[in-house]
Every structure is written in C-alpha cells, then in structure tokens.
Amino acid sequence: MQDAQTGALVLLAEDEPEIADILEAYLGREGFRTVRASDGRRALESHLSLRPDLVLLDVQMPLLDGWRVLSCIRERGDTPVIMLTALDQDVDKLTGLRIGADDYVVKPFNPAEVVARVHAVLRRAGKASRKAGQILRSAPFEIDLENHVASVTIGDEPQTLNLTLTEFKLLSEMARFPKRAYSRAELLVSCLPEGDALERTVDSHVSKLRKKLEDLGIEGVPASVRGVGYRLRELE
Structure with a gap:
C-alpha cells in the first residue's frame, strides 16, 4: 500500500x-x-x-x-x-x-x-x-477552517462575517501569511471554482470581500500589490 x-x-x-x-x-x-x-x-x-x-x-x-x-x-x-x-x-x-x-x-x-x-x-x-491549522488568527480576523466561519473583532466585539465560499477561501488563504503577496494566478487556482478561469474574476471577488470589510470600518483589506495581486495587509 x-x-x-x-x-x-x-x-x-x-x-x-x-x-x-x-x-x-x-x-x-x-x-x-x-x-x-x-x-x-x-x-x-x-x-x-x-x-x-x-x-x-x-x-x-x-x-x-x-x-x-x-x-x-x-x-x-x-x-x-x-x-x-x-x-x-x-x-x-x-x-x-x-x-x-x-x-x-x-x-x-x-x-x-x-x-x-x-x-x-x-x-x-x-x-x-x-x-x-483549524483556527487561523490574524488580527482582527479569526477564521475557523473546519466550520467555515470567519469573524472580525471591532473594539472588543467579535462579528461574524457574511461571506460567500469564494470570499471565505480568499480571506483564509491570505490570512495564513498576511504580509505575503499572492498573485492572481495563485488565488485563482487555490480559491475559485474550477469553472472560473480568468484572473480578472479574482479581482471581482476581492472587490466584493473588500466592500464587506469596508462596511465594518476595515479599510484597504485585502491590499492591492501593483503588478502582482493582493496581500491581506499593507507592509509596515
């Protein structure tokens, strides 16, 4: 065997x-x-x-x-x-x-x-x-990989994020190494359904994820990396 x-x-x-x-x-x-x-x-x-x-x-x-x-x-x-x-x-x-x-x-x-x-x-x-690897923590996010639940702490209050499966995968992937720059091709392969074959589809899903976070007061996440793709947070 x-x-x-x-x-x-x-x-x-x-x-x-x-x-x-x-x-x-x-x-x-x-x-x-x-x-x-x-x-x-x-x-x-x-x-x-x-x-x-x-x-x-x-x-x-x-x-x-x-x-x-x-x-x-x-x-x-x-x-x-x-x-x-x-x-x-x-x-x-x-x-x-x-x-x-x-x-x-x-x-x-x-x-x-x-x-x-x-x-x-x-x-x-x-x-x-x-x-x-079941729980990913990258402040202010906490991501339960097994149960597909992501939350964000604002002040002292955790709030559950209402994400699509693709948005959850994108957030989880980038939260593993929040300062690493991920190419669109990488995110396409690892996070999007097999039927999505265009890199610009990644931009659309990231934009929707970013809008949901902006509605909670979290600006510029994920961060764009010019000529490459995205990272979860800006480099300090």
Whole structure:
C-alpha cells in the first residue's frame, strides 16, 4: 500500500545534473512528483509559482546560495525544506536549522535515505498543520477552517462575517501569511471554482470581500500589490 504522501510535489533545487537525476528517479519510484531548479533564482521562482509540498535545497548553488533561498522561503511561509550540502560542519547544520530548515543531509548520501527523510518531514508537517491549522488568527480576523466561519473583532466585539465560499477561501488563504503577496494566478487556482478561469474574476471577488470589510470600518483589506495581486495587509 502506498504512502498517503504519494503525489506530493517536491522542488529539487540542485545544480549538479547527476545528483538531480538520481534523486528524481528515487522520488519518482515512491510516487512523488518533482520539478527541478538548477540555480537559486529559479528555485525561488518555482517555489512561488508552483507552491511545492517540500523543497530539497542544495546549499552551494549559482546566483543565490541555499541559505538565501531558504531565508526567502521562510519569509513566504512554512514549506518544509531539507538542505543538501557537501559541508559537513556543525556550524552549517546550525545555520540551516536557525534559518528554518526542517532537516539536513550531507553529501555523499544514500538517495534512499533522502527519500525516507522526505517522507518523515512531510509526515511531521502534515500532523502539525492538522493540529494547528483549524483556527487561523490574524488580527482582527479569526477564521475557523473546519466550520467555515470567519469573524472580525471591532473594539472588543467579535462579528461574524457574511461571506460567500469564494470570499471565505480568499480571506483564509491570505490570512495564513498576511504580509505575503499572492498573485492572481495563485488565488485563482487555490480559491475559485474550477469553472472560473480568468484572473480578472479574482479581482471581482476581492472587490466584493473588500466592500464587506469596508462596511465594518476595515479599510484597504485585502491590499492591492501593483503588478502582482493582493496581500491581506499593507507592509509596515
């Protein structure tokens, strides 16, 4: 029986083609989907556009090294990251863990061990998200994901928001990382019904959500990000 994680998307950020080929083959045998990036900038672009379930991230990569890529990923959210490196030094391991790596594998490695660690990290991440992810709190919002109820606190009084399903999904998605800029394409894929295929449809739903919040005295939420899309709140 295959693990429930099969089908998860792994971003393989590795500039050595031979190593990437081997890892891709082993991950494929376990049912994982993979996408490759051969430099740090491409890794960040793929992370933003594809939203992988996990990143295997080499430290020594062109353009942007793994530490900088990991730091940017952590600013965006909590995607699980396993560092791959030839540097077998405690200071490097501590650096990775301090920045936010979930695990650390030193080259040369057994690819079967890497796949086992991918399974383990995804399992831990899944348990954490199920335990803590039922209630989202991003002041002044509180969002009950299980019961599809969103409320806003004005003064000391919580008020339930009367939202459509799409508006609820948009608010919930952006409340996970309120300072992150979400592209219209991302929001279209994650929040809108399959029949809605136009990015301008996102603008319409966001506009309606914003109007409902303005009626309660909450101005400029979600905030527009020129040339990109939206974020829940303006950067301070």
